[in-house]
Amino acid sequence: MPRQPRLDAPGTLHHVMGRGMERTKIFPTDTDRTDFAERLAALCQQGHLVVYAWALMPNHFHLLVRTGARPLFQSMKQLLTGYVVNFNRRHKRYGHLFQNRYKSIVVEEDPYLLELTRYIHLNPLRGGLVPGLRALRTYPWTGHAALLGRGDRAWQETATVLAAFGQKRRRAIQRYEEFIREGIALGRRPELVGGGLIRSLGGWAQVLALRRKGSQVASDARILGSGEFVEALLADAARQEKETLRLPRKVIALPTLARHLTAKEGVAEEELRSGRRTREVVKARRLLCQLAVQGMGYSGAAVARFLGVTTSAVNRLAVSPELPEVRKYLKAL
Numbered sequence: 001m002p003r004q005p006r007l008d009a010p011g012t013l014h015h016v017m018g019r020g021m022e023r024t025k026i027f028p029t030d031t032d033r034t035d036f037a038e039r040l041a042a043l044c045q046q047g048h049l050v051v052y053a054w055a056l057m058p059n060h061f062h063l064l065v066r067t068g069a070r071p072l073f074q075s076m077k078q079l080l081t082g083y084v085v086n087f088n089r090r091h092k093r094y095g096h097l098f099q100n101r102y103k104s105i106v107v108e109e110d111p112y113l114l115e116l117t118r119y120i121h122l123n124p125l126r127g128g129l130v131p132g133l134r135a136l137r138t139y140p141w142t143g144h145a146a147l148l149g150r151g152d153r154a155w156q157e158t159a160t161v162l163a164a165f166g167q168k169r170r171r172a173i174q175r176y177e178e179f180i181r182e183g184i185a186l187g188r189r190p191e192l193v194g195g196g197l198i199r200s201l202g203g204w205a206q207v208l209a210l211r212r213k214g215s216q217v218a219s220d221a222r223i224l225g226s227g228e229f230v231e232a233l234l235a236d237a238a239r240q241e242k243e244t245l246r247l248p249r250k251v252i253a254l255p256t257l258a259r260h261l262t263a264k265e266g267v268a269e270e271e272l273r274s275g276r277r278t279r280e281v282v283k284a285r286r287l288l289c290q291l292a293v294q295g296m297g298y299s300g301a302a303v304a305r306f307l308g309v310t311t312s313a314v315n316r317l318a319v320s321p322e323l324p325e326v327r328k329y330l331k332a333l
Contacts (some may be wrong), residue, residue, distance in 0.1 A: 016063040016064075016072070018080065018103070019098065027057070027058055032090070040063070040079060041153075043078065044156070044157075049067060051063060052113065053143045055141065078316075107224045114164055122183055126188065147162065251297065252296065254288075257288060257291060261288055273307050273308050294322075294326075
């Protein structure tokens with residue numbers, strides 16, 4: 001059965017999860033965790049993501065993020081590709097690190113922003129990485145400490161969550177910590193990360209209540225929210241898809257695109273496909289990757305074959321911060 005496309009739009013709230021292949025440890029050392037956190041921080045500082053909650057576990061991670069104008073898949077590709085390249089170099093290994101593609105669930109903000117913040121920040125306690133709430137207060141690999149005003153995580157957005165617990169910061173922090181404490185007894189909360197109807201409606205209680213009434217409700221394994229939220233989101237996604245299909249995407253052969261770019265950028269064609277790393281050549285190569293992959297729909301592998309480089313190198317250039325010239329070239333070509 002083909003997998004469904006991701007749901008996304010500017011300002012969408014997502015619960016994102018990624019796991020290591022065959023339970024491989026993806027964060028075996030603090031150096032690895034620091035690398036991942038710094039890459040996540042960079043995405044926040046660039047305005048691509050707003051992070052409300054996060055947790056780095058030995059073999060998986062959780063993020064609760066809101067997207068900016070840039071689609072989630074581009075930010076996640078930048079985060080995970082860069083992390084895997086450095087991870088493999090540090091640990092002298094090759095190949096894939098993560099199991100399949102990451103999982104993302106579109107979240108209805110009220111009430112699930114707070115529920116997921118609690119669920120995510122209790123992961124280290126549930127997983128036995130910390131012995132209790134006192135230790136969790138200073139544990140550096142979740143966003144819990146930042147919400148308590150501890151640690152150096154200025155990139156994490158804390159005001160939204162704390163505002164739900166009161167206007168005065170000190171009292172809001174106390175109430176937030178009480179909220180976290182109450183969540184311990186709730187256990188693993190499968191309805192927050194499980195599939196299909198259960199997740200779409202927020203748990204079996206809601207599913208059974210509606211079934212008893214004979215109600216038919218919309219559900220989708222990619223969504224955590226009410227039936228009304230699911231219906232509205234799917235209708236919006238369908239509308240966006242139709243609009244996208246009506247927009248003609250101009251595709252130019254890669255050799256033609258390369259000739260056009262090199263002439264405009266003052267770089268020889270053979271330099272573009274060589275190993276040269278002068279400032280002008282690197283910029284032209286990055287432009288070609290962004291135009292071909294993001295603008296025209298070429299696969300990273302196709303562009304890599306044309307340039308004579310690795311697919312991961314093309315993907316890194318394609319998802320790096322967009323050069324201002326990209327829009328200009330797309331209109332002119």
